[in-house]
Amino acid sequence: MPSLQDPLLVVTDLDGSLLDHHTYSWQAAAGWLEKLKAHRIPVVICSSKTSAEIKTLQTGMGLEGAPFIAENGALLHAGALGQGQQPDEPVTTLLGQDYAAIREALETLRRSHGFKFFGFGDVNEQLIGEWTGLAPHDALLAQQRQASEALIWRDSDERMTEFVQELEARSLALIQGGRFYHVLSKGSNKGAAVRWLLSLFRRNDGRPWQSLGLGDGPNDVLMLQAVDYAVIIRGYSKTPLDLGPSQKNVYRTAAYGPEGWTEGLEHFITSDGLE
Incomplete structure (x- = not known):
């Protein structure tokens, strides 16, 4: 000890x-x-x-x-x-891809496959504050992402499996946090x-x-x-x-x-x- x-x-x-x-x-x-x-x-x-x-x-x-x-x-x-x-x-x-590249991949998947989710890059600080309980200033800090995206999943479990497979094909991974899912580079x-x-x-x-x-x-x-x-x-x-x-x-x-x-x-x- x-x-x-x-x-x-x-x-x-x-x-x-x-x-x-x-x-x-x-x-x-x-x-x-x-x-x-x-x-x-x-x-x-x-x-x-x-x-x-x-x-x-x-x-x-x-x-x-x-x-x-x-x-x-x-x-x-x-x-x-x-x-x-x-x-x-x-x-x-x-480590891995930056935020802009991750956002581009997510937007492409949403357009091509119709996945239903909302990322921090899709909304304003007021809505992030509602999701998290953070004050507007702190919600803005949460949006200053450099290498990952936080998102809320609004689709089915079956679609989640497909979403994860599509992310992996793009060298990205999905992990579950306390409040949100997080997309970041594989590894x-x-x-x-x-x-x-x-x-x-x-x-x-x-x-x-x-x-x-x-x-x-x-x-x-x-x-x-x-x-x-x-x-x-x-x-x-x-x-x-x-x-x-x-x-x-x-x-x-x-x-x-x-x-x-x-x-x-x-x-x-x-x-x-x-x-």
Whole structure:
């Protein structure tokens, strides 16, 4: 079990995990965020949210300059680390196709096959606010997408199967989040992004970095499989999270959201590290 003295990377989902599913509040986790910051343990946000949304949240949480993973792993930002001992390492990396290419593919499929869905690029910030509960300014940040599209599916399950096949033929993938489906390049995911970031940390200082991940939704499974210690936060998804037999260190919380986030850290980080 890790302690606060170990080289530890905390990787966290946002909605339904560090952020309350209904209110988007993170205050219940404030004590642990301060504790991790005091011990120089990086808190890496790994979310379906955009880079613009994450940077705003980092400022509020006191996590400015920390690495983050945006748009379900389609965008990687190395933060201050990318400007440190590895100056040739890209600070921001897009994996696969950019937003314009993904939107073009989706619009072509809708015209040619008649699929029924609405993406963030199809609507204004007012409607996104209705879907998410976000204020108009925050909804605009959610529209600043760089490497994926969030959408609401309005068609049948049978048509969904056909839609996924058409996406795969275009080197795209569909994943299910807590509120929306997300279309991004095939091979881009939270797990691959976490492994990339861990390798970067280990190359930078040679220390045996451990990782602890926290998430609540189906799109967090690959992230939780990529870390040493996995916290499955109690959530509202109808699909139970199953990490498979390869992930041994798994804890399921009784509490939701940031309360569950705190519960998970208290379970895995040893009491010796709290002294």
